[in-house]
Amino acid sequence: MNPQRSLRPVDLARPHGLSTQAVRNYEDQGILPPAGRTTTGYRAYTQAHRLALDAFLALVPGCGQARAGSVLRAVHRGDLDAAFALLDEAHAELAEDRRTFRRVHAALDGLHASGDEPGPALFVGEVAGLLGVVPATLRTWERAGIVRPQRDRATGYRLYREADVRDARMAEQLRRGGYGLARIAELTEQVRSAGGVEPLRETLDGWRASLTRRGRALVSGAAALDALLSS
Structure with a gap:
């Protein structure tokens, strides 16, 4: 997929069975980075937004929604130490x-x-x-x-x-x-x-x-997060 190709909210929502409103909410919460806008004012997402959403949803089963959101917000502001510390906490709790x-x-x-x-x-x-x-x-x-x-x-x-x-x-x-x-x-x-x-x-x-499901989810979430960081 062309990383610069513009994606609509539905393009992010549909693979996960989400509503387009949920995608917009995630952006408002800082889980997704701010989207660009088309000339007509519609949100224009990119491959980076798709990967961010993938990472968040993959992290939720192992980290919980609040911590997964904090991880993504830390990533978007460039604070990887904070993001990894949050993951360390999830592993320590498990x-x-x-x-x-x-x-x-x-x-x-x-x-x-x-x-x-x-x-x-x-x-x-x-x-x-x-x-x-x-x-x-x-x-x-x-x-x-x-x-x-x-x-x-x-x-x-x-x-x-x-x-x-x-x-x-x-x-x-x-x-x-x-x-x-x-x-x-x-x-x-x-x-x-x-x-x-x-x-x-x-x-x-x-x-x-x-416990087994949480361990597997932490592995899957880390892989999805790595894909985001590598993009």
């Missing part, structure tokens, strides 16, 4: 999400491997000894909503049933993995809502697939 996934996966595998059989309820000291923590830690987790032991009606003592021990065991493993209490509480609630650990496996499979 790497951290992968580490998080591995910790959760390992924690759930540990629960599965533990194979606790249904049995009598345990007191807080017994659960603490089982996990190698102090009772005060379990009470902290209870205040955070991570564990929800029942109370013995006669004595008022905390009673940990099988599901409570499971939640406490997951909390202990995730704490060793660096998780904060708020995040552990969210994950524990997911396990409760799913009805146990096994139903959550499908969620983990979806999470893994999402």
